[in-house]
Amino acid sequence: MSTIPRILSIVALALLWLTLSTLFPPTIVPGPVPVVKAMLQNIQSGQAFYHIYKTLLRVVFGLILTMILGVAAGTIMGLYRKGEAFLDAWVTVGLTVPAIVYSIICLLWFGLNDRAAILAIGISAFPTVAISMWQGIKGIDVSLVSMANAFHIPKPAIVRKIIFPQLVPHLLGAMRYALGICWKICTTVELIGMSSGVGYMMNYWFGLFSMTQVFAWTLSFLLVMFAIEYLLFKPIENRLTRWRSGLTVPLVAQ
Protein backbone atom coordinates (compact mmCIF):
# COMPACT_ATOMS: atom_id res chain seq x y z
CA MET A 1 0.00 0.00 0.00
CA SER A 2 2.51 2.58 1.19
CA THR A 3 5.44 1.18 -0.78
CA ILE A 4 4.52 3.01 -3.99
CA PRO A 5 4.36 6.51 -2.41
CA ARG A 6 7.67 5.77 -0.67
CA ILE A 7 9.40 4.83 -3.91
CA LEU A 8 7.79 7.81 -5.66
CA SER A 9 9.09 10.18 -3.00
CA ILE A 10 12.66 8.91 -3.42
CA VAL A 11 12.40 9.13 -7.22
CA ALA A 12 11.00 12.68 -6.94
CA LEU A 13 13.88 13.68 -4.68
CA ALA A 14 16.43 12.24 -7.13
CA LEU A 15 14.76 14.04 -10.05
CA LEU A 16 14.76 17.32 -8.14
CA TRP A 17 18.46 16.85 -7.44
CA LEU A 18 19.16 16.06 -11.10
CA THR A 19 17.24 19.14 -12.26
CA LEU A 20 19.01 21.43 -9.81
CA SER A 21 22.41 20.01 -10.83
CA THR A 22 21.76 20.94 -14.47
CA LEU A 23 20.78 24.48 -13.45
CA PHE A 24 23.81 25.15 -11.22
CA PRO A 25 27.52 24.59 -11.76
CA PRO A 26 28.95 21.40 -10.15
CA THR A 27 30.84 23.44 -7.54
CA ILE A 28 27.45 24.44 -6.11
CA VAL A 29 25.14 21.49 -6.85
CA PRO A 30 27.05 18.45 -8.12
CA GLY A 31 24.94 15.91 -10.01
CA PRO A 32 24.01 12.46 -8.69
CA VAL A 33 26.46 10.63 -10.97
CA PRO A 34 29.72 12.25 -9.76
CA VAL A 35 28.48 12.15 -6.16
CA VAL A 36 27.72 8.43 -6.30
CA LYS A 37 31.08 7.85 -8.00
CA ALA A 38 32.87 9.73 -5.21
CA MET A 39 30.93 7.76 -2.66
CA LEU A 40 31.95 4.45 -4.25
CA GLN A 41 35.58 5.58 -4.29
CA ASN A 42 35.35 6.38 -0.57
CA ILE A 43 33.92 2.94 0.05
CA GLN A 44 36.62 1.24 -2.04
CA SER A 45 39.43 3.04 -0.24
CA GLY A 46 37.95 1.96 3.11
CA GLN A 47 37.70 5.57 4.27
CA ALA A 48 33.92 5.48 4.33
CA PHE A 49 33.81 2.47 6.65
CA TYR A 50 36.30 3.94 9.09
CA HIS A 51 34.66 7.35 9.43
CA ILE A 52 31.09 6.10 9.41
CA TYR A 53 32.07 3.51 12.02
CA LYS A 54 33.56 6.26 14.20
CA THR A 55 30.47 8.43 13.86
CA LEU A 56 28.08 5.54 14.49
CA LEU A 57 30.03 4.56 17.59
CA ARG A 58 29.65 8.04 19.05
CA VAL A 59 26.00 8.24 18.03
CA VAL A 60 25.15 4.85 19.54
CA PHE A 61 26.88 5.51 22.87
CA GLY A 62 25.46 9.03 22.92
CA LEU A 63 22.00 7.59 22.29
CA ILE A 64 22.42 5.06 25.09
CA LEU A 65 23.48 7.85 27.47
CA THR A 66 20.56 10.02 26.33
CA MET A 67 18.07 7.22 26.85
CA ILE A 68 19.41 6.47 30.35
CA LEU A 69 19.32 10.15 31.39
CA GLY A 70 16.01 10.84 29.67
CA VAL A 71 14.17 7.78 30.96
CA ALA A 72 15.44 8.39 34.50
CA ALA A 73 14.49 12.09 34.49
CA GLY A 74 11.15 11.44 32.77
CA THR A 75 10.24 8.66 35.21
CA ILE A 76 11.00 10.83 38.23
CA MET A 77 8.99 13.69 36.73
CA GLY A 78 6.09 11.41 35.86
CA LEU A 79 5.87 9.71 39.23
CA TYR A 80 6.61 12.45 41.74
CA ARG A 81 5.20 15.94 41.85
CA LYS A 82 8.29 17.17 43.68
CA GLY A 83 10.52 15.58 41.06
CA GLU A 84 8.53 17.33 38.38
CA ALA A 85 8.97 20.69 40.08
CA PHE A 86 12.68 20.03 40.55
CA LEU A 87 13.54 18.77 37.07
CA ASP A 88 11.17 20.98 35.07
CA ALA A 89 13.69 23.84 34.92
CA TRP A 90 16.53 21.50 33.99
CA VAL A 91 14.62 20.11 31.06
CA THR A 92 13.66 23.59 29.91
CA VAL A 93 17.28 24.70 30.11
CA GLY A 94 18.31 21.54 28.29
CA LEU A 95 15.87 22.27 25.51
CA THR A 96 16.75 25.93 25.18
CA VAL A 97 20.54 25.92 25.26
CA PRO A 98 21.88 25.26 21.75
CA ALA A 99 23.64 21.92 21.33
CA ILE A 100 26.77 23.68 20.10
CA VAL A 101 27.22 25.16 23.59
CA TYR A 102 27.33 21.69 25.19
CA SER A 103 29.68 20.55 22.45
CA ILE A 104 32.16 23.37 23.08
CA ILE A 105 31.96 23.01 26.87
CA CYS A 106 32.48 19.24 26.75
CA LEU A 107 35.38 19.52 24.32
CA LEU A 108 37.06 22.16 26.50
CA TRP A 109 36.53 20.20 29.71
CA PHE A 110 37.35 16.69 28.56
CA GLY A 111 39.59 17.30 25.59
CA LEU A 112 39.21 16.38 21.95
CA ASN A 113 38.21 12.77 22.50
CA ASP A 114 35.28 10.37 22.11
CA ARG A 115 34.28 10.77 25.73
CA ALA A 116 33.61 14.47 25.26
CA ALA A 117 31.68 13.79 22.07
CA ILE A 118 29.48 11.14 23.66
CA LEU A 119 28.81 13.33 26.69
CA ALA A 120 27.87 16.31 24.54
CA ILE A 121 25.51 14.14 22.48
CA GLY A 122 23.98 12.54 25.56
CA ILE A 123 23.27 15.83 27.30
CA SER A 124 21.91 17.60 24.24
CA ALA A 125 19.33 14.96 23.32
CA PHE A 126 18.10 13.83 26.74
CA PRO A 127 15.41 16.51 27.38
CA THR A 128 13.35 15.25 24.45
CA VAL A 129 13.41 11.71 25.82
CA ALA A 130 12.59 12.98 29.32
CA ILE A 131 9.54 14.90 28.07
CA SER A 132 8.29 11.94 26.08
CA MET A 133 8.69 9.57 29.03
CA TRP A 134 7.09 12.07 31.40
CA GLN A 135 4.04 12.38 29.15
CA GLY A 136 3.94 8.62 28.74
CA ILE A 137 3.76 8.09 32.48
CA LYS A 138 1.13 10.80 32.89
CA GLY A 139 -0.92 9.06 30.22
CA ILE A 140 -0.91 5.62 31.85
CA ASP A 141 -4.42 4.22 32.07
CA VAL A 142 -4.89 3.85 35.83
CA SER A 143 -8.15 1.96 35.38
CA LEU A 144 -6.13 -0.95 33.97
CA VAL A 145 -4.00 -0.94 37.10
CA SER A 146 -7.08 -1.12 39.32
CA MET A 147 -8.37 -3.95 37.10
CA ALA A 148 -5.11 -5.80 37.77
CA ASN A 149 -5.49 -5.15 41.50
CA ALA A 150 -8.98 -6.60 41.42
CA PHE A 151 -7.51 -9.80 39.98
CA HIS A 152 -4.75 -9.83 42.63
CA ILE A 153 -1.96 -9.51 40.09
CA PRO A 154 1.29 -8.88 42.00
CA LYS A 155 3.04 -5.50 41.75
CA PRO A 156 6.07 -6.57 39.66
CA ALA A 157 3.75 -8.24 37.17
CA ILE A 158 1.63 -5.08 36.98
CA VAL A 159 4.71 -3.04 36.09
CA ARG A 160 5.79 -5.60 33.49
CA LYS A 161 2.44 -6.48 31.94
CA ILE A 162 0.28 -3.39 32.41
CA ILE A 163 2.49 -0.31 32.76
CA PHE A 164 5.53 -1.05 30.61
CA PRO A 165 3.58 -1.93 27.43
CA GLN A 166 1.81 1.43 27.69
CA LEU A 167 5.18 3.22 27.73
CA VAL A 168 6.71 1.33 24.80
CA PRO A 169 5.26 3.53 22.01
CA HIS A 170 6.48 6.66 23.81
CA LEU A 171 9.94 5.18 24.32
CA LEU A 172 10.20 4.04 20.74
CA GLY A 173 9.09 7.42 19.40
CA ALA A 174 11.52 9.22 21.70
CA MET A 175 14.36 6.94 20.63
CA ARG A 176 13.84 7.58 16.92
CA TYR A 177 13.63 11.29 17.50
CA ALA A 178 16.69 11.24 19.77
CA LEU A 179 18.65 9.28 17.15
CA GLY A 180 18.10 12.10 14.67
CA ILE A 181 19.24 14.70 17.21
CA CYS A 182 22.27 12.61 18.22
CA TRP A 183 23.48 12.29 14.65
CA LYS A 184 23.14 16.03 14.01
CA ILE A 185 25.03 16.94 17.17
CA CYS A 186 27.65 14.28 16.50
CA THR A 187 28.56 15.78 13.14
CA THR A 188 28.78 19.22 14.76
CA VAL A 189 31.11 17.93 17.48
CA GLU A 190 33.23 16.14 14.90
CA LEU A 191 33.35 19.25 12.80
CA ILE A 192 34.69 21.42 15.59
CA GLY A 193 36.83 19.03 17.59
CA MET A 194 37.41 15.54 16.20
CA SER A 195 39.91 14.11 13.78
CA SER A 196 37.66 11.33 12.53
CA GLY A 197 34.04 10.75 11.64
CA VAL A 198 31.64 12.00 8.99
CA GLY A 199 31.56 15.51 10.44
CA TYR A 200 35.34 15.70 10.33
CA MET A 201 35.37 14.61 6.66
CA MET A 202 32.74 17.23 5.85
CA ASN A 203 34.97 19.86 7.38
CA TYR A 204 37.97 18.49 5.51
CA TRP A 205 36.25 18.61 2.10
CA PHE A 206 34.68 21.95 2.95
CA GLY A 207 38.25 23.24 3.38
CA LEU A 208 39.07 21.93 -0.07
CA PHE A 209 35.83 23.34 -1.52
CA SER A 210 34.77 19.94 -2.82
CA MET A 211 30.97 20.04 -2.94
CA THR A 212 30.94 16.61 -4.58
CA GLN A 213 32.62 15.02 -1.54
CA VAL A 214 30.41 16.91 0.92
CA PHE A 215 27.40 15.49 -0.93
CA ALA A 216 28.99 12.04 -1.12
CA TRP A 217 29.56 11.86 2.63
CA THR A 218 26.08 13.15 3.39
CA LEU A 219 24.59 10.57 1.05
CA SER A 220 26.55 7.66 2.52
CA PHE A 221 25.52 8.56 6.04
CA LEU A 222 21.94 9.04 4.92
CA LEU A 223 21.95 5.52 3.50
CA VAL A 224 23.21 4.14 6.81
CA MET A 225 20.48 5.98 8.71
CA PHE A 226 17.84 4.69 6.29
CA ALA A 227 19.11 1.16 6.83
CA ILE A 228 18.84 1.61 10.61
CA GLU A 229 15.33 3.03 10.27
CA TYR A 230 13.95 0.38 7.94
CA LEU A 231 15.88 -2.69 9.08
CA LEU A 232 15.81 -2.00 12.81
CA PHE A 233 13.27 0.55 14.00
CA LYS A 234 10.37 -0.15 11.65
CA PRO A 235 10.31 -3.91 12.19
CA ILE A 236 10.49 -3.42 15.98
CA GLU A 237 7.73 -0.85 15.88
CA ASN A 238 5.53 -2.99 13.66
CA ARG A 239 6.05 -5.94 15.97
CA LEU A 240 5.19 -3.93 19.08
CA THR A 241 2.20 -2.10 17.67
CA ARG A 242 0.69 -5.06 15.83
CA TRP A 243 -2.44 -4.68 17.93
CA ARG A 244 -3.22 -1.42 16.16
CA SER A 245 -2.60 -2.78 12.69
CA GLY A 246 -5.98 -4.47 12.33
CA LEU A 247 -7.77 -1.16 12.52
CA THR A 248 -9.21 -0.13 9.23
CA VAL A 249 -10.70 3.24 10.08
CA PRO A 250 -9.45 5.67 7.45
CA LEU A 251 -9.05 9.27 8.63
CA VAL A 252 -9.77 10.45 5.13
CA ALA A 253 -12.61 8.90 3.17
CA GLN A 254 -11.27 6.96 0.22
Place this chain on the structure above:
Amino acid sequence: MAFGTHGTAGSAVSTIQLRNVSKDFILPDGKALPVLESVSFEIAPQTFNSILGPSGCGKSTILNLIAGLDRRFSGDISLSMPAGSKAEQPRIGFVFQQPRLLNWRTVIENVELPLEQEAGERKARQALARKYLALVGLSGYETYYPLQLSGGMQQRAAIARALVIEPDVLLMDEPFSGLDEITARKMRSELMRIWQETGKTILFVTHSISESVFLSQQILIVSRRPATIFKRLLIDLPYPRQYGDARLFEIETNLMRDFLGMEE
Protein backbone atom coordinates in the same frame (compact mmCIF):
# COMPACT_ATOMS: atom_id res chain seq x y z
CA MET B 1 -11.44 6.37 60.12
CA ALA B 2 -11.20 3.04 61.83
CA PHE B 3 -10.28 0.04 59.79
CA GLY B 4 -13.19 -2.34 59.39
CA THR B 5 -12.81 -6.05 59.54
CA HIS B 6 -12.68 -7.86 56.25
CA GLY B 7 -12.47 -11.53 56.75
CA THR B 8 -13.86 -14.98 56.48
CA ALA B 9 -16.57 -16.30 58.70
CA GLY B 10 -16.08 -19.98 58.09
CA SER B 11 -19.11 -21.78 56.77
CA ALA B 12 -22.27 -19.78 56.84
CA VAL B 13 -25.58 -19.49 55.10
CA SER B 14 -24.65 -16.30 53.32
CA THR B 15 -21.71 -15.81 50.97
CA ILE B 16 -21.34 -12.09 51.56
CA GLN B 17 -22.37 -10.28 54.68
CA LEU B 18 -22.02 -6.57 55.40
CA ARG B 19 -22.72 -5.23 58.87
CA ASN B 20 -22.87 -1.49 59.54
CA VAL B 21 -20.34 -0.66 56.86
CA SER B 22 -19.58 3.06 56.68
CA LYS B 23 -17.02 4.94 54.70
CA ASP B 24 -15.93 8.55 54.33
CA PHE B 25 -13.89 10.01 51.51
CA ILE B 26 -11.33 12.50 52.74
CA LEU B 27 -11.46 15.58 50.54
CA PRO B 28 -8.29 17.50 49.65
CA ASP B 29 -9.21 20.20 52.21
CA GLY B 30 -9.26 17.55 54.94
CA LYS B 31 -13.04 17.39 55.34
CA ALA B 32 -14.71 14.01 55.44
CA LEU B 33 -17.41 13.28 52.90
CA PRO B 34 -19.61 10.42 54.07
CA VAL B 35 -20.17 7.98 51.18
CA LEU B 36 -21.62 4.93 52.88
CA GLU B 37 -23.59 5.03 56.09
CA SER B 38 -24.23 1.88 58.02
CA VAL B 39 -24.81 -0.40 55.05
CA SER B 40 -25.90 -3.90 56.00
CA PHE B 41 -27.05 -6.77 53.81
CA GLU B 42 -26.61 -10.44 53.12
CA ILE B 43 -26.10 -12.30 49.89
CA ALA B 44 -27.09 -15.97 49.78
CA PRO B 45 -24.93 -18.44 47.82
CA GLN B 46 -25.65 -18.88 44.12
CA THR B 47 -28.22 -16.09 44.02
CA PHE B 48 -28.46 -13.14 41.65
CA ASN B 49 -28.49 -9.83 43.51
CA SER B 50 -28.38 -6.25 42.41
CA ILE B 51 -27.61 -2.98 44.06
CA LEU B 52 -29.86 -0.35 42.55
CA GLY B 53 -29.38 3.35 43.08
CA PRO B 54 -28.91 6.74 41.48
CA SER B 55 -25.63 7.59 39.74
CA GLY B 56 -22.80 8.67 42.00
CA CYS B 57 -24.36 7.35 45.20
CA GLY B 58 -21.49 5.05 46.17
CA LYS B 59 -22.69 1.76 44.70
CA SER B 60 -19.31 1.03 43.16
CA THR B 61 -17.64 1.77 46.48
CA ILE B 62 -19.56 -1.14 48.00
CA LEU B 63 -18.13 -3.50 45.35
CA ASN B 64 -14.60 -2.17 45.86
CA LEU B 65 -14.88 -2.80 49.60
CA ILE B 66 -16.15 -6.35 49.08
CA ALA B 67 -13.33 -7.05 46.58
CA GLY B 68 -10.81 -5.78 49.12
CA LEU B 69 -9.58 -3.01 46.81
CA ASP B 70 -10.18 -0.44 49.53
CA ARG B 71 -9.60 -1.28 53.19
CA ARG B 72 -10.48 2.03 54.77
CA PHE B 73 -13.96 1.66 56.14
CA SER B 74 -15.64 0.92 59.41
CA GLY B 75 -17.94 -1.97 60.13
CA ASP B 76 -17.66 -5.56 59.16
CA ILE B 77 -17.54 -7.41 55.85
CA SER B 78 -17.35 -11.17 55.84
CA LEU B 79 -17.08 -13.55 52.94
CA SER B 80 -17.71 -17.20 53.47
CA MET B 81 -18.02 -20.47 51.64
CA PRO B 82 -20.98 -22.81 51.83
CA ALA B 83 -20.61 -25.69 54.28
CA GLY B 84 -18.56 -28.58 52.94
CA SER B 85 -16.39 -26.70 50.46
CA LYS B 86 -12.63 -26.98 50.68
CA ALA B 87 -11.61 -23.37 50.05
CA GLU B 88 -11.73 -20.97 52.97
CA GLN B 89 -12.45 -17.79 51.11
CA PRO B 90 -14.58 -17.35 48.02
CA ARG B 91 -12.75 -16.27 44.87
CA ILE B 92 -13.96 -13.03 43.39
CA GLY B 93 -14.27 -12.16 39.72
CA PHE B 94 -14.76 -8.51 38.77
CA VAL B 95 -16.43 -7.02 35.69
CA PHE B 96 -16.14 -3.26 35.28
CA GLN B 97 -18.27 -0.69 33.51
CA GLN B 98 -15.65 -0.44 30.75
CA PRO B 99 -14.10 -3.66 29.45
CA ARG B 100 -10.62 -2.61 30.69
CA LEU B 101 -8.89 -5.02 28.34
CA LEU B 102 -5.20 -4.73 27.47
CA ASN B 103 -5.37 -3.54 23.86
CA TRP B 104 -1.91 -4.91 23.04
CA ARG B 105 -2.91 -8.45 23.94
CA THR B 106 -5.15 -10.73 21.93
CA VAL B 107 -8.54 -11.69 23.32
CA ILE B 108 -7.32 -15.06 24.60
CA GLU B 109 -4.19 -13.50 26.14
CA ASN B 110 -6.45 -11.03 27.95
CA VAL B 111 -8.53 -13.84 29.36
CA GLU B 112 -5.39 -15.71 30.42
CA LEU B 113 -4.03 -12.67 32.30
CA PRO B 114 -5.45 -13.47 35.75
CA LEU B 115 -4.23 -17.09 35.45
CA GLU B 116 -0.63 -16.21 34.65
CA GLN B 117 0.37 -15.71 38.27
CA GLU B 118 -0.78 -19.18 39.20
CA ALA B 119 1.22 -22.33 38.80
CA GLY B 120 0.20 -24.36 35.81
CA GLU B 121 0.95 -25.11 32.21
CA ARG B 122 0.36 -22.63 29.46
CA LYS B 123 -1.69 -25.29 27.64
CA ALA B 124 -4.02 -25.70 30.59
CA ARG B 125 -4.44 -21.92 30.85
CA GLN B 126 -5.32 -21.66 27.21
CA ALA B 127 -7.79 -24.51 27.42
CA LEU B 128 -9.54 -22.81 30.33
CA ALA B 129 -9.56 -19.46 28.53
CA ARG B 130 -11.01 -21.13 25.43
CA LYS B 131 -13.72 -22.76 27.51
CA TYR B 132 -14.92 -19.46 28.96
CA LEU B 133 -14.60 -17.61 25.67
CA ALA B 134 -16.93 -20.24 24.24
CA LEU B 135 -19.30 -19.73 27.17
CA VAL B 136 -19.59 -16.00 26.44
CA GLY B 137 -19.96 -16.67 22.71
CA LEU B 138 -16.52 -15.54 21.54
CA SER B 139 -15.26 -18.79 20.02
CA GLY B 140 -13.29 -17.99 16.89
CA TYR B 141 -12.21 -14.56 18.14
CA GLU B 142 -9.31 -15.78 20.31
CA THR B 143 -6.56 -14.20 18.22
CA TYR B 144 -8.35 -10.89 17.59
CA TYR B 145 -7.16 -7.74 19.31
CA PRO B 146 -9.71 -5.91 21.49
CA LEU B 147 -9.82 -2.86 19.22
CA GLN B 148 -10.99 -5.09 16.39
CA LEU B 149 -14.11 -6.04 18.38
CA SER B 150 -17.34 -4.17 19.06
CA GLY B 151 -18.04 -2.77 22.53
CA GLY B 152 -20.39 -5.65 23.32
CA MET B 153 -17.82 -8.25 22.31
CA GLN B 154 -15.16 -6.50 24.37
CA GLN B 155 -17.44 -6.68 27.39
CA ARG B 156 -18.01 -10.41 26.71
CA ALA B 157 -14.23 -10.88 26.76
CA ALA B 158 -14.12 -9.01 30.09
CA ILE B 159 -16.78 -11.36 31.46
CA ALA B 160 -14.76 -14.36 30.27
CA ARG B 161 -11.72 -12.91 32.05
CA ALA B 162 -13.71 -12.67 35.28
CA LEU B 163 -15.04 -16.23 34.89
CA VAL B 164 -11.74 -17.85 33.98
CA ILE B 165 -10.48 -17.77 37.57
CA GLU B 166 -13.58 -19.86 38.37
CA PRO B 167 -14.81 -17.42 40.99
CA ASP B 168 -17.47 -18.18 43.54
CA VAL B 169 -18.62 -14.59 43.51
CA LEU B 170 -18.98 -12.37 40.48
CA LEU B 171 -19.02 -8.61 41.16
CA MET B 172 -20.34 -6.60 38.22
CA ASP B 173 -20.18 -2.80 38.18
CA GLU B 174 -22.76 -1.52 35.66
CA PRO B 175 -21.28 -3.81 33.01
CA PHE B 176 -23.89 -3.10 30.33
CA SER B 177 -24.44 0.62 30.86
CA GLY B 178 -21.96 1.53 28.12
CA LEU B 179 -23.73 -0.61 25.51
CA ASP B 180 -26.65 0.18 23.25
CA GLU B 181 -29.99 -1.16 24.51
CA ILE B 182 -30.31 -4.00 21.99
CA THR B 183 -26.82 -5.31 22.72
CA ALA B 184 -27.42 -4.83 26.45
CA ARG B 185 -30.61 -6.91 26.27
CA LYS B 186 -28.79 -9.74 24.53
CA MET B 187 -26.00 -9.57 27.08
CA ARG B 188 -28.48 -9.70 29.99
CA SER B 189 -30.13 -12.83 28.61
CA GLU B 190 -26.72 -14.42 28.16
CA LEU B 191 -25.64 -13.44 31.65
CA MET B 192 -28.82 -15.14 32.87
CA ARG B 193 -27.85 -18.31 31.02
CA ILE B 194 -24.23 -18.18 32.26
CA TRP B 195 -25.42 -17.69 35.82
CA GLN B 196 -27.74 -20.69 35.57
CA GLU B 197 -25.04 -22.85 33.98
CA THR B 198 -22.30 -21.94 36.44
CA GLY B 199 -24.16 -21.27 39.67
CA LYS B 200 -22.12 -18.22 40.64
CA THR B 201 -23.14 -15.82 43.36
CA ILE B 202 -23.63 -12.54 41.53
CA LEU B 203 -23.74 -9.02 42.89
CA PHE B 204 -24.66 -6.64 40.09
CA VAL B 205 -24.57 -2.86 40.41
CA THR B 206 -26.90 -0.84 38.20
CA HIS B 207 -28.87 2.39 38.01
CA SER B 208 -31.47 0.85 35.71
CA ILE B 209 -34.69 -0.27 37.40
CA SER B 210 -35.76 -2.56 34.56
CA GLU B 211 -32.33 -4.18 34.38
CA SER B 212 -32.28 -4.99 38.07
CA VAL B 213 -35.86 -6.30 38.03
CA PHE B 214 -35.19 -8.45 34.95
CA LEU B 215 -32.06 -10.03 36.43
CA SER B 216 -32.35 -10.27 40.18
CA GLN B 217 -33.76 -12.39 42.93
CA GLN B 218 -32.86 -9.74 45.48
CA ILE B 219 -32.64 -5.99 44.87
CA LEU B 220 -30.95 -3.73 47.38
CA ILE B 221 -32.11 -0.18 46.80
CA VAL B 222 -29.60 2.42 47.82
CA SER B 223 -30.37 6.02 48.68
CA ARG B 224 -28.50 9.09 47.53
CA ARG B 225 -25.18 9.89 49.19
CA PRO B 226 -24.40 8.96 51.89
CA ALA B 227 -25.61 5.62 50.64
CA THR B 228 -27.62 3.42 52.89
CA ILE B 229 -29.89 0.48 52.09
CA PHE B 230 -33.25 2.14 51.61
CA LYS B 231 -35.24 -0.96 50.78
CA ARG B 232 -34.74 -4.65 50.12
CA LEU B 233 -36.92 -6.32 47.53
CA LEU B 234 -37.19 -10.03 46.76
CA ILE B 235 -38.44 -11.10 43.34
CA ASP B 236 -39.67 -14.65 43.28
CA LEU B 237 -40.24 -15.15 39.56
CA PRO B 238 -38.89 -18.10 37.58
CA TYR B 239 -36.03 -17.94 35.06
CA PRO B 240 -35.53 -17.45 32.19
CA ARG B 241 -37.53 -14.26 32.40
CA GLN B 242 -38.97 -12.55 29.36
CA TYR B 243 -38.85 -8.89 28.43
CA GLY B 244 -42.35 -7.41 28.53
CA ASP B 245 -43.58 -9.79 31.24
CA ALA B 246 -46.50 -8.05 32.96
CA ARG B 247 -45.38 -9.16 36.42
CA LEU B 248 -41.94 -7.63 35.90
CA PHE B 249 -43.55 -4.46 34.65
CA GLU B 250 -45.68 -4.18 37.76
CA ILE B 251 -42.66 -4.55 40.00
CA GLU B 252 -40.83 -1.90 37.99
CA THR B 253 -43.75 0.52 38.37
CA ASN B 254 -43.85 0.01 42.13
CA LEU B 255 -40.11 0.45 42.34
CA MET B 256 -40.28 3.68 40.41
CA ARG B 257 -42.85 4.94 42.90
CA ASP B 258 -40.53 4.01 45.77
CA PHE B 259 -37.72 5.89 44.11
CA LEU B 260 -39.77 9.02 43.69
CA GLY B 261 -40.85 8.69 47.32
CA MET B 262 -37.23 8.38 48.38
CA GLU B 263 -36.36 11.62 46.62
CA GLU B 264 -38.83 13.61 48.70
